[in-house]
Amino acid sequence: MIAAAPDQTAPPLCVLGIETSCDETGVALYDTRRGLLAHALHSQVELHAGYGGVVPELASRDHVRRVLPLVRRVLEEAGETGDTLDGVAYTAGPGLLGALLVGASVARSLAWGWGLPAVAVHHMEGHLLAPLLEDPAPEFPFVALLVSGGHTLLVDVQGVGRYRILGESLDDAAGEAFDKTAKLLGLGYPGGPALARLAAEGDPGRFRFPRPMTDRPGLDFSFSGLKTRALTAFRDTPPDATLAADVARAFEDAVVDTLAIKCRRALEQTGHGRLVVAGGVGANRRLRAALQVMAADRGGAVFFPRAEFCTDNGAMIALAGALRLQAGERAGLEIQARARWSLEGV
Incomplete structure (x- = not known):
């Protein structure tokens, strides 16, 4: 039986996760030994309510305003800095292309500036693995x-x-x-x-x-x-x-x-x-x-997953990114974003 959890025999990893695929800006820190250290989420419900649905351009602009303040907030709450992290994970698709590019650009830039590996995460893989944040976790x-x-x-x-x-x-x-x-x-x-x-x-x-x-x-x-x-x-x-x-x-x-x-x-x-x-x-x-x-x-x-992790969030991206980094996966220097992306092609 394979446990659906981080490899506790591997060196611990502390990973920053960034989610901007649609109308929520999510940022979180996940440690493979200590679990979820901090997470923050900004919902755009009020922004889009008057239109009766998500307006992609407004979503992208709001992600630009929110993502870095949320990164600072999460790092401060967890008592971590770029020097103490081991990687940065970001949602690369599927989703609204403009929104995805905001998170991907910020994550890839932070990883480059901090000298850390980055990993591109499939949005639905993040959801699929979200119950691993709970106790007990599925196998x-x-x-x-x-x-x-x-x-x-x-x-x-x-x-x-x-x-x-x-x-x-x-x-x-x-x-x-x-x-x-x-x-x-x-x-x-x-x-x-x-x-x-x-x-x-x-x-x-x-x-x-x-x-x-x-x-x-x-x-x-x-x-x-x-x-x-x-x-x-x-x-x-x-x-x-x-x-x-x-x-x-x-x-x-x-x-x-x-x-x-x-x-x-x-x-x-x-x-x-x-x-x-x-x-x-x-x-x-x-x-x-x-x-x-x-x-x-x-x-x-x-x-x-708990109700707050059913909707889009950074915690699931940080977790999925940590598992992929443990498996040796790394993203190149290019900024990856895909509006469509088959889960079977991950």
Whole structure:
């Protein structure tokens, strides 16, 4: 059995991680012996709220303003300096190219100035490994459900860098479908958490939406039809005081059931007993409860990062970077950023 944790027999590494792939600026320090030393996050929710979604140019400009002050804050909190670090990790993709370039440029420049190695990290690998920040941490191998605003993936994880995609969304990611459905219901931005709060007030028996692609073999997902089904129910039903909440509940139940069914299939297909769940939608309470019941029924276990590490953050990048630096990986002097980047190509 391979432990999904830093190699404690190797020399300890203290790594600075920088995350700027979308609308959060995250910075953290992770030590392979001492664990997470410090982390800081700035969210751009208020900046983009008036537009109903992320504006890439505004996101990039805000990262420019925030990243270095957050680096200073994290170093001061941990009592570290560039002279005491062993490496710098940064999110190189996938994500908004302009936003990625901010973090990549700053990280690569700091590494060069401090005379340290740098390592480029895949954003989804960071999410996938985020549960390793918790105690107990999962062991390899496991199935990972990566579920966020931009991605919905099921991955067979054999070790760091050894990933095989089992299934993915063919249209909207689950988080994207949450946000779009929330907008249809007149909820604010970000829509996913708002829809989940409203769904808690809904009647689970009033509407029942389909569980897409569960009536056929396979592990791919499709959530765009659920968004349309929610719109139809909301538009064609005579309005009353609970209509929006009832539609939200039916939508959330359908997404949660679909994800749980596909996760069970993935565990059965791979023979693994451990499931790791990460990404922003992984903070959804109903999803967590459903997956815990499913895993327990199979005699397995499910692992989640704490809620603050479900969304984008620097801690997961620092951790993933430390593991890759321990394995001998180093980035060249060029600044790497990729808007698209397959996890299997890491």
